Amino acid sequence: LTEFDDVMDFERKLEDPDATDPRVQTARRLEALATSLPAVNPALLDRARASAAAPVGPSWRSRVLVAAVVIALAAGVVGNAARTALPGDALWDVRRVGQVVRYQLTFSPDGKADLLLSQAEGALQAARELAEAGASERAVEALSIAAERIVSARTVGATVSEANRARVAERLEKAEKEHGAIDDPDDHDRGNGNDNESDADKDRGRGNDDRTDGDDKDKGRGNDGDRGTSDRDDDDDDSDPPGRSDTRGPGDSGSQSSSDADGSQGSSQGQGDKAKATKPSNRDAEVEERGSKSRGKSEDKHESDDD
Amino acid sequence: MDIRRQEPGNGEHGGSANGQEPDLVGRLFEAHADALFRYCLLELGNSSDAEDAVSETFARVIRNPPRQNRKLTGDPDRAWLFGIARNVVREQRRYRRRHPAHPIDALPEPEDRTLPEPTEQLIAQHDLEEIRGALEDLRDEHRQVLLLRFVGGMSSDEVGESLGKSAGAVRIQQMRALEALRQQLAARQLDEDQG
Numbered sequence: 001l002t003e004f005d006d007v008m009d010f011e012r013k014l015e016d017p018d019a020t021d022p023r024v025q026t027a028r029r030l031e032a033l034a035t036s037l038p039a040v041n042p043a044l045l046d047r048a049r050a051s052a053a054a055p056v057g058p059s060w061r062s063r064v065l066v067a068a069v070v071i072a073l074a075a076g077v078v079g080n081a082a083r084t085a086l087p088g089d090a091l092w093d094v095r096r097v098g099q100v101v102r103y104q105l106t107f108s109p110d111g112k113a114d115l116l117l118s119q120a121e122g123a124l125q126a127a128r129e130l131a132e133a134g135a136s137e138r139a140v141e142a143l144s145i146a147a148e149r150i151v152s153a154r155t156v157g158a159t160v161s162e163a164n165r166a167r168v169a170e171r172l173e174k175a176e177k178e179h180g181a182i183d184d185p186d187d188h189d190r191g192n193g194n195d196n197e198s199d200a201d202k203d204r205g206r207g208n209d210d211r212t213d214g215d216d217k218d219k220g221r222g223n224d225g226d227r228g229t230s231d232r233d234d235d236d237d238d239s240d241p242p243g244r245s246d247t248r249g250p251g252d253s254g255s256q257s258s259s260d261a262d263g264s265q266g267s268s269q270g271q272g273d274k275a276k277a278t279k280p281s282n283r284d285a286e287v288e289e290r291g292s293k294s295r296g297k298s299e300d301k302h303e304s305d306d307d
Numbered sequence: 308m309d310i311r312r313q314e315p316g317n318g319e320h321g322g323s324a325n326g327q328e329p330d331l332v333g334r335l336f337e338a339h340a341d342a343l344f345r346y347c348l349l350e351l352g353n354s355s356d357a358e359d360a361v362s363e364t365f366a367r368v369i370r371n372p373p374r375q376n377r378k379l380t381g382d383p384d385r386a387w388l389f390g391i392a393r394n395v396v397r398e399q400r401r402y403r404r405r406h407p408a409h410p411i412d413a414l415p416e417p418e419d420r421t422l423p424e425p426t427e428q429l430i431a432q433h434d435l436e437e438i439r440g441a442l443e444d445l446r447d448e449h450r451q452v453l454l455l456r457f458v459g460g461m462s463s464d465e466v467g468e469s470l471g472k473s474a475g476a477v478r479i480q481q482m483r484a485l486e487a488l489r490q491q492l493a494a495r496q497l498d499e500d501q502g
Contacts, residue, residue: 023485040344048365
């Protein structure tokens with residue numbers, strides 16, 4: 001109320017030509033200065049007309065808007081095209097980035113598990129298509145990504161809600177089976193159609209391992225961290241992507257021998273390993289080599305097989 | 308007379324004023340250009356920038372003429388024009404901040420001056436620089452209220468309409484702004500006396 005009174009009182013003073021309030025005098029001084037300033041140049045009106053008649057470019061707002069729309073459209077087009085990109089395609093990296101972004105933007109464990117499984121299924125589909133097209137390296141890359149997604153989904157799957165747990169587990173199992181099937185279709189067929197034979201092969205493989213175990217494993221641990229740790233990873237850590245070592249191809253004998261040892265661990269985990277144990281030609285050749293050659297030489301041969 | 312309801316004149320943007328009755332823009336120019344120029348001069352500090360601002364203000368009026376269904380008294384015209392001018396001035400000030408190496412000529416050329424005597428001219432020059440310096444040190448909203456109210460000659464209601472505030476708020480700010488300006492001028496005077 002006091003300030004209101006002050007304001008009204010000050011308004012009255014402003015109207016009073018004899019007011020001595022210093023603020024009013026300041027206002028008078030400002031008014032006097034304004035009236036002493038020169039008048040406007042009348043030619044400015046013609047200048048304004050000429051300026052208004054001149055073509056005006058788009059404002060910065062419309063430019064920013066257009067740029068934003070163009071960028072959004074381009075991002076949409078590229079993103080849409082990248083959704084079907086396969087390993088080795090120009091947009092493959094864009095697709096992977098999109099997958100990471102989508103994962104980061106998914107917050108619930110159920111959503112994360114579903115997303116990872118969808119990505120794994122997409123990668124498996126890509127691997128299948130690439131394998132059918134004969135692009136084996138690209139298929140292996142897709143398979144590796146599928147394995148990573150499956151492993152991650154398995155980890156996340158442990159935290160999903162009770163209602164979705166069975167469904168996620170079912171999808172997970174299906175993806176793992178599909179991974180094994182794509183990874184080595186011959187083994188998969190054999191595993192599905194003739195379990196006894198597979199078991200026999202597994203036993204055979206185990207026997208081979210027993211025969212060479214002391215020599216090979218010692219050498220592996222001492223000399224070759226790659227093969228040695230690959231074996232131990234399969235044993236110790238479930239988070240290792242399934243089939244990661246398997247994706248090296250049938251010539252990867254080091255993985256095979258170690259996987260044989262794991263073959264009895266479980267149906268899903270050991271499926272690829274079991275399948276590997278049923279490669280007679282490679283297996284026999286490997287055993288022969290192990291018996292007669294050193295580890296390093298053997299590896300050289302298998303790597304060349306891979307190539 | 309309802310100047311907003313006039314049809315556009317003979318010219319492309321409201322007609323030319325050559326030998327004819329002034330059109331809409333011409334009338335607005337006649338009525339408000341002086342006050343706008345002084346406002347711009349005190350805001351920008353030099354006549355060439357002030358002229359540019361006035362010219363740009365009316366160019367915008369020509370490009371975007373006022374809506375015909377607006378209230379058509381003189382006061383809303385003034386508030387509307389000063390609103391445009393304020394935007395133009397703000398853009399120019401922003402431009403000057405980004406391009407600081409801008410020549411400053413505090414007052415117009417002698418032929419533009421209305422001050423008859425050199426002594427008065429010097430006094431006006433000194434007063435202008437002093438008050439402009441003090442205004443520059445005020446808060447932006449205080450400076451706006453003072454310039455619109457006492458240089459633009461607008462009422463508190465018009466200032467409120469132009470700034471989007473109530474007339475009461477404008478009156479309070481005007482009182483505070485005058486006190487702030489008085490203190491600034493006193494401090495400057497003190498510095499001048501001591502220096």
